[in-house]
Amino acid sequence: MTDLMASFETGFERPSLENPILFSRYADEIAMRLGHLYPERTGYRIKVEKKEEEPRKREWNVELLHGWFTGATVEIKPIEKTPHRARVRVRWHSRLLGAMTKGFVILTVPPLIIIFVALAFTTRLGFALVLTAIIGVLWGIAGSIVMLLVARIFAAIFGNEFDSNTRVALADKIQQFPLPQASAAEPARR
Amino acid sequence: MATYQQLLGSLVDCEDPSVPQRTTSLAKPVGEVRSKHIATAGGIAALFAVIAAALFYWQHWIWGGISALLTLLMLQSAFSSEWWVAACPYCSAVFEPVAGLRPDKEGKVVQCKSCFEYSIYSGGRVRPQDPNAISEVPSFVSPVFENGVWPKGCLACGAAPTRLDEVKARNVSIGMLAMGRLWVTSGKAKGIPYCDAHRDAVELKIDQRKRVTLEWCSLKMMRRYLAVNKKLGRKPTGPKWI
Numbered sequence A: 001m002t003d004l005m006a007s008f009e010t011g012f013e014r015p016s017l018e019n020p021i022l023f024s025r026y027a028d029e030i031a032m033r034l035g036h037l038y039p040e041r042t043g044y045r046i047k048v049e050k051k052e053e054e055p056r057k058r059e060w061n062v063e064l065l066h067g068w069f070t071g072a073t074v075e076i077k078p079i080e081k082t083p084h085r086a087r088v089r090v091r092w093h094s095r096l097l098g099a100m101t102k103g104f105v106i107l108t109v110p111p112l113i114i115i116f117v118a119l120a121f122t123t124r125l126g127f128a129l130v131l132t133a134i135i136g137v138l139w140g141i142a143g144s145i146v147m148l149l150v151a152r153i154f155a156a157i158f159g160n161e162f163d164s165n166t167r168v169a170l171a172d173k174i175q176q177f178p179l180p181q182a183s184a185a186e187p188a189r190r
Numbered sequence B: 001m002a003t004y005q006q007l008l009g010s011l012v013d014c015e016d017p018s019v020p021q022r023t024t025s026l027a028k029p030v031g032e033v034r035s036k037h038i039a040t041a042g043g044i045a046a047l048f049a050v051i052a053a054a055l056f057y058w059q060h061w062i063w064g065g066i067s068a069l070l071t072l073l074m075l076q077s078a079f080s081s082e083w084w085v086a087a088c089p090y091c092s093a094v095f096e097p098v099a100g101l102r103p104d105k106e107g108k109v110v111q112c113k114s115c116f117e118y119s120i121y122s123g124g125r126v127r128p129q130d131p132n133a134i135s136e137v138p139s140f141v142s143p144v145f146e147n148g149v150w151p152k153g154c155l156a157c158g159a160a161p162t163r164l165d166e167v168k169a170r171n172v173s174i175g176m177l178a179m180g181r182l183w184v185t186s187g188k189a190k191g192i193p194y195c196d197a198h199r200d201a202v203e204l205k206i207d208q209r210k211r212v213t214l215e216w217c218s219l220k221m222m223r224r225y226l227a228v229n230k231k232l233g234r235k236p237t238g239p240k241w242i
Helices: A019-037 A095-122 A125-158 A164-176 B004-009 B031-057 B061-079 B174-178 B219-231
Strands: A007-011 A044-051 A059-066 A070-078 A085-092 B109-111 B118-122 B125-128 B140-143 B163-172 B184-194 B202-206 B212-216
Touching (some): A019 A059, A019 A070, A070 A164, A095 A125, A125 B174, B004 B184
Antiparallel strands (some): A044 A059, A070 A085, B109 B118, B140 B212, B163 B184, B202 B212
16 A cells, blocks of 8 residues: 555656656656755665666666665656556665575575476476476565565664655655656657 | 678668558448358357366366356357457458457557558547557567568668667477476577667567567558568568467
């Protein structure tokens, strides 16, 4: 419910090849303005992450972190059926959660490869792949829940600045930031 | 293996193909179109009926019931009066009843299976889709032509090309996977022209039936690709299938 409240829809009037680059600039703009609201010298860290390699999986994230245990991510994700529009969500995040996720992925891959190889020797390759995928997904879901719980517990102990109310307020503030507009003279970019 | 210069030299100059002013109206399917629709839906209904009968025989009541329900739905679909058809404004081929054209579906976009052109239902008529339509993600589908050539122009914006890219596609057969076999189909398209500002405006797709298609961001460039390959007498790979 909070996630719904800490989100809004924005975007452009019509499809254009320029829109993805404008969403990318929008992410930079959000990062810049959040930098004024949450200055680095007071311990905040802002980072923009752009996933632009695959056109169908484009996503721009602005991470706003305070210490190890609290923070938020502003996620700009084009809506699948109308990619010239995007949903902007402000989700809870923390540096600890990010580090645990990275570590979990790194530590999970080798055992999954071993499981796949072991299964490939005992059953058909297709079954081995399906079973490994199922194990991987279940392991991933369980791991995500545990990591989120741990990160939330640490946030509760050490102070969670970005609680649901703050995230809703942040989403309202971001909604007021103007969306970059395409200039007529500028050539279209990807 | 073709060199970069050979690939660059194989690009073909092409004008934008013309867009007809013609519009067509919706109509109820009659004659051959209706018979074909009934035969197709009836055939699928018969298949589900056989499956349902077999499942009931072996006392799988739930799965048998689901199959029986699907049989009834297909029969209802076969003889339903809800279907509408229209002629393609480009080539006059008939859009199949399952294309989803209906008087209340304003803005519905359909693609002709014969000429691969896109049309839109608006203002009570089926008319050619705006040829300059753009999509941020590749969504306009075209066939892949045997020994096909690319139009000379960036496939996103039509500007003079400055580099040639390639796209790859891979598909794992789910049917084979269910039987424990890993069956991977892969494909590659080379020499795709782009300007400095664009990339990833075309994707190669392989579906579960091993049909290969191209998906485009720019309808204008897709139409140029179709026009230039038709003009050179190239044939789409496989049957007309989109």
